[in-house]
Amino acid sequence: MKELNETPDIPSDKAQLNKYAEDLSRLYILEKERRKELETLALEMSTMQERERGRIADQLHDTIGQSLALARVKIGMILQLDRAPKKDELMGIDELIQKTITSTRNLLFEINPNVLLELGLTDALEWFAEKTHEKHGLIIDISGGAEADILEQSLKILLFTGARELLTNTVKHAQTERAEVIVERSGDNISVKVQDHGIGFNPSERLSRSSNELSYGLFNLRQRLFLKGGSLDIYSSPGNGTSAVITLPAGSGTRRN
């Protein structure tokens, strides 16, 4: 075996030497491209984080901040009264506080869906379905989910984030109003199927890295599933909708991969 500090074998023959130089410059160019790719990715990520922070700040101000301020105004008015507050006056304040609790919970789950997953995969999926419907109008039917309750948290997170990526793809690309999520247990495996009857696509064409440098979602998901011994199968063709199935061995969270 070669020592690390050993110099590589440099060929003596001229033709071989030329080839060696060509290989080296090709490697150099490749390395430069990789670096550039990484820089672009880092930049994209920091822009995304910046945008996300702005959105959270807006939500804190527009929903939580304003509801609390309004509740304070109402309490101030009641404090100025010479009589005991009426029931409906108190109910108005109660409603505002209830609204603030819901907004806080929504924001918390958006920032960290893992919190929600402690309640169960079904709750997390239903919450996401509700949010997606509010924002984009997509109707999402969910069946199953309790099967995942016994899974380790890291697996539930993977199933949830996987379903979220697939549903986000339905919103972005499928041009349809409905999607279905089916969670099933079969033998030692647990699967989450997301299907839509939208425009569909050609997976072998769209998912090759060279054809689609700006698409990372499915590629990343497939890598993450692979690390846990799972897989992602996509069945789709133009005009025939898309069905994507995430499969994970139910015990893989305890294995060291």
Ligand SMILES: Nc1ncnc2c1ncn2[C@@H]1O[C@H](COP(=O)(O)OP(=O)(O)OP(=O)(O)O)[C@@H](O)[C@H]1O
């Ligand atoms: N449900 C779907 N319906 C139609 N086309 C789809 C669907 N899901 C994926 N695609 C196609 O597959 C491509 C790759 O999807 P992928 O999730 O990897 O990337 P993306 O959604 O374009 O970008 P990213 O996920 O990185 O934000 C998409 O650009 C789209 O052309």
Ligand SMILES: [Mg+2]
């Ligand atoms: Mg995507």
